[in-house]
Amino acid sequence: MTSLALHEEDVSSVSNPLDLVEQVVSANDWAYDRRSDAELAAEGHGKWCDYGLFFCWSDEISVMHFSAAFDMKAPPKQRGGLYELLAKANERLWIGHFGMDEDTGMPIYRHSMLLRGTPSAAAESIEDLIDIAMTECERFFPAFQFVLWGGKGADEALEAAMLECVGEA
Numbered sequence: 001m002t003s004l005a006l007h008e009e010d011v012s013s014v015s016n017p018l019d020l021v022e023q024v025v026s027a028n029d030w031a032y033d034r035r036s037d038a039e040l041a042a043e044g045h046g047k048w049c050d051y052g053l054f055f056c057w058s059d060e061i062s063v064m065h066f067s068a069a070f071d072m073k074a075p076p077k078q079r080g081g082l083y084e085l086l087a088k089a090n091e092r093l094w095i096g097h098f099g100m101d102e103d104t105g106m107p108i109y110r111h112s113m114l115l116r117g118t119p120s121a122a123a124e125s126i127e128d129l130i131d132i133a134m135t136e137c138e139r140f141f142p143a144f145q146f147v148l149w150g151g152k153g154a155d156e157a158l159e160a161a162m163l164e165c166v167g168e169a
Contacts, residue, residue: 017121062116074105085154
């Protein structure tokens, strides 16, 4: 996985957290598009696929919403199994949650950062947000594949995907 390190000398004082997100994304050489003062879209590279990262800032309520969309879509007839898997995967998360875009059937990781009363987010918080999201997406990607294309049930897919190897080969 790409290191999300941002050097202290690269960080300037920002009031809009998307300015800081832009610095972090740029430091990782990821393609991005700053659509407005309130939106930034980027492409994060994972082991299994590229993830569509989207950041949205609401100055009105001081919240930054973040999502990471998988590069896969669930056909309508398989969405029931995916919904069950999403619920079971969410039980294993400490931060954020998985959902599905209703129109496309695309699994999405989501999280929102409350920033009321702070001058802005810290670089470390932005780095952690992206790192945690990418780690969780990568961890559950095989389970999503098992349900969508392998014909497995949610429990079986999670068991197979969460298999932890012990020792060294």
